Amino acid sequence: MSLVISQLCKCYSTHNGSIEALHNINLHVDPGEFICVVGASGSGKSTLLRLIAGLETPTSGKLHLNGREIVGPGADRGMVFQSYTLYPWMTLQKNVEFGLKLQGISPKDRRDRASYYLEIVGLTQFSRAYPKELSGGMKQRVAIARALATQPAVLLMDEPFGALDVQTREMMQEFLLDVWRRTNCTILTITHDVREAVFLAQRVYVLSSHPGTIDHEFQIDLPRDRTVLIERDAQFQTYVAAIQDRLRGLSKLTETWPLLHESTTQVNLRH
Amino acid sequence: MTPTPPASSSPLPTLDRDRPFWRLAEDIPLALTWKLMAISTFTPLLLWWLLSASNWISDKFLPSPIDVVQALITLWDRGLLLQDTQASIVRVTLGFLLAAIVATPIGILMGAFASIRALLEPAIGILRYMPAPAFVPLLIIYLGIDEAPKIALIFIGTVFFNTLMIMDAGKFVPKALIETAYTLGGSRWQILSQVIWPYIIPNVLDIFRVNMAASWNLVVVAELIAASEGLGKRIELARKFLNTDEIFACLIVLGLIGFVIDLSFRILIRKTCAWSLE
Numbered sequence: 001m002s003l004v005i006s007q008l009c010k011c012y013s014t015h016n017g018s019i020e021a022l023h024n025i026n027l028h029v030d031p032g033e034f035i036c037v038v039g040a041s042g043s044g045k046s047t048l049l050r051l052i053a054g055l056e057t058p059t060s061g062k063l064h065l066n067g068r069e070i071v072g073p074g075a076d077r078g079m080v081f082q083s084y085t086l087y088p089w090m091t092l093q094k095n096v097e098f099g100l101k102l103q104g105i106s107p108k109d110r111r112d113r114a115s116y117y118l119e120i121v122g123l124t125q126f127s128r129a130y131p132k133e134l135s136g137g138m139k140q141r142v143a144i145a146r147a148l149a150t151q152p153a154v155l156l157m158d159e160p161f162g163a164l165d166v167q168t169r170e171m172m173q174e175f176l177l178d179v180w181r182r183t184n185c186t187i188l189t190i191t192h193d194v195r196e197a198v199f200l201a202q203r204v205y206v207l208s209s210h211p212g213t214i215d216h217e218f219q220i221d222l223p224r225d226r227t228v229l230i231e232r233d234a235q236f237q238t239y240v241a242a243i244q245d246r247l248r249g250l251s252k253l254t255e256t257w258p259l260l261h262e263s264t265t266q267v268n269l270r271h
Numbered sequence: 272m273t274p275t276p277p278a279s280s281s282p283l284p285t286l287d288r289d290r291p292f293w294r295l296a297e298d299i300p301l302a303l304t305w306k307l308m309a310i311s312t313f314t315p316l317l318l319w320w321l322l323s324a325s326n327w328i329s330d331k332f333l334p335s336p337i338d339v340v341q342a343l344i345t346l347w348d349r350g351l352l353l354q355d356t357q358a359s360i361v362r363v364t365l366g367f368l369l370a371a372i373v374a375t376p377i378g379i380l381m382g383a384f385a386s387i388r389a390l391l392e393p394a395i396g397i398l399r400y401m402p403a404p405a406f407v408p409l410l411i412i413y414l415g416i417d418e419a420p421k422i423a424l425i426f427i428g429t430v431f432f433n434t435l436m437i438m439d440a441g442k443f444v445p446k447a448l449i450e451t452a453y454t455l456g457g458s459r460w461q462i463l464s465q466v467i468w469p470y471i472i473p474n475v476l477d478i479f480r481v482n483m484a485a486s487w488n489l490v491v492v493a494e495l496i497a498a499s500e501g502l503g504k505r506i507e508l509a510r511k512f513l514n515t516d517e518i519f520a521c522l523i524v525l526g527l528i529g530f531v532i533d534l535s536f537r538i539l540i541r542k543t544c545a546w547s548l549e
Contacts, residue, residue, distance in 0.1 A: 089472075
């Protein structure tokens with residue numbers, strides 16, 4: 001087993017006392033798996049990923065990667081953020097090399113390895129370009145290449161395609177599956193998009209909100225090499241519906257009701 | 272049932288297509304830019320020339336532009352212009368360089384670590400409000416009247432502003448860039464030197480550009496008090512003999528030097544930090 005999380009809790013202290021963001025999380029990711037955690041906003045899914053990355057410390061519970069406890073950030077857990085995080089003063093090549101450079105790998109080796117991963121994400125001809133010359137989708141492809149270049153045990157992705165338009169997002173999802181199949185890497189992705197989760201993952205964890213806790217685990221028995229066409233598959237649609245039902249049951253309708261009510265009154269007042 | 276918008280009596284505001292001058296937060300045509308810049312340059316010159324030609328004001332108080340050009344030529348021929356300018360430039364360079372060398376690492380550390388910020392910000396916050404010229408008597412007592420107190424004055428007058436402004440630049444490095452470096456296996460020192468520092472270089476250069484102006488103020492202050500050469504000294508000497516044309520000449524030289532320095536910093540930023548420009 002690669003990544004194991006047991007009885008993880010995370011609390012934040014605020015002015016109004018302590019708020020529990022994550023409650024009793026248990027999950028595991030095996031080598032070579034592609035796992036999605038899907039949840040509404042406020043489910044603490046980003047917090048979960050940041051805890052795994054070692055960017056935050058748990059209030060209680062344990063996180064282990066390959067048998068070793070996670071105590072801080074490290075190159076064994078690559079991370080792709082939703083916001084664009086390429087270093088604007090570096091060329092794409094230098095960006096992908098950066099993690100290797102931080103680890104003291106020789107210039108020749110890191111050049112070779114960065115070139116390999118730029119090739120994987122299909123951006124070899126842009127190796128000398130600067131991030132500001134790229135589209136959003138290309139930037140995220142470079143971020144993926146950069147995270148993979150250090151060959152992490154698990155690649156963590158925090159809504160990596162959240163800022164992209166729908167067409168680009170679909171392309172990037174197919175692209176990511178392709179990278180995953182070709183490199184045999186292990187991926188844990190966080191998303192609020194149920195369709196995306198079913199399309200990408202072999203297993204999906206559904207996270208409930210306030211506090212975030214694992215509500216259900218779905219095994220997605222679809223073939224590994226999927227294209228967007230699989231969305232027409234009845235099996236695919238059944239998974240999406242089941243997860244959406246699950247999330248709908250969890251979300252509190254009352255939260256949206258007062259807003260609706262308010263706008264109705266305003267319209268009435270005008271007449 | 273749909274609510275209708277209230278009937279409007281005045282026409283909708285239009286974009287100022289016909290009146291480019293008043294375009295809010297928009298570019299104006301290049302030709303207009305040049306025209307306005309020419310007006311800004313030549314109007315004061317014209318007013319000056321008219322005023323001095325009108326004989327309202329005595330030549331002793333307001334020399335004509337031609338008198339000033341002649342004074343400039345005379346100062347150059349006597350070798351004083353070059354000598355004074357050099358002396359002032361050396362003082363400014365040394366004082367400012369020293370301030371930059373001290374301010375940069377401290378500013379970066381203050382920007383990066385809330386602890387160091389808490390440690391140093393109150394003291395620097397008070398120190399920077401003490402007017403640097405008020406330190407002159409102390410500096411003369413401590414350091415005499417040679418070069419040292421002049422350089423020290425420029426140092427004191429610029430080091431605190433440089434530090435605090437670099438600190439601010441350091442505070443605004445996107446956290447995601449720092450966290451990404453952590454997840455790529457970076458250490459604290461590596462992130463300071465290879466993420467935070469390169470990210471703020473263009474800001475630091477711009478901060479130097481702005482604060483350089485203060486060091487030119489201070490060099491003149493220092494030279495007015497005690498110096499054997501320098502543009503400030505030249506102005507003070509000219510006052511003694513009521514040579515207002517020489518005073519004007521020195522002021523123009525000071526203005527031009529400042530302008531050239533400003534422009535050089537802008538070019539330097541454009542050449543070395545192209546990534547940071549829109």
